[in-house]
Amino acid sequence: MATGSNEPKSRYQQYLEVVTGPLEDKRRYRQYKARVKKLPEDYRAAVEALERYLMHFGPGDSADAAAMYDDLADLFEQSVADGTPIREVVGEDPVEFAEAFLRNYPGGQWIVRERERLTGAIDRVTGGRP
Template sequence: MDAESNQPKSRARQYLEVVTGPWEDKRRWRQYKARVKALPENYRTAVEALERYLMHFGPGDGTDAASMFEDLADLFEQSAADGTPIREIFGEDPVEFVEAFMQNYSMGSYIRRERERFTSAIDRAAGEDTGREDRTV
């Protein structure tokens, strides 16, 4: 944490962060991108492909996403240092790998929320009250 985190935020910064998101998440993102840039080309290519996929299907909030991308950088930095082949990291099915990887970061995922909303709506339409919340707010 930086020294700034112990000080109250100015009103202007609070408003700005409402629009742009927390500055801490942006700092973490820039650090992650620098780590990826330092990887050997084939590892960097794999991480960038994963990143594209995760941007569509990964956690929706900044904190979960930042943690996930930092862990991804850790994994590929260690794999590059150990000389682990790309195929050995992913196995035969890259989608299976990334889906299993994402399971660790499901909180905050808009996809999870939408699945719950969809299931709840179908339950209601079928006349079944399962007690699930419908987050249609």
């Protein structure tokens, strides 16, 4: 069932991806979860808490989200390897850290789309006047 990047997808795979989303993105997410599972318990708990927050406010596009989670895993794996304490990674305010982290992944965020929609609506009704 696996196809190489140069092989065309079967009709079944095309249909399945229409229903479930790209299979490669799902594979990347499973790999991310496996990486997180290997972290020490306290780091794993911190990543899972950040992941929960990022799922609500992060990119809606699965490819962008997969890249974001890969980077999160990279950050915490490196922190473990360097012996960097969690508080040095996230700082005193974990929400501020998460928001700063999210700013690196603006594509596909629902909040960005809604802000643009609101600004556009107000600009239309006011003719762009202040």
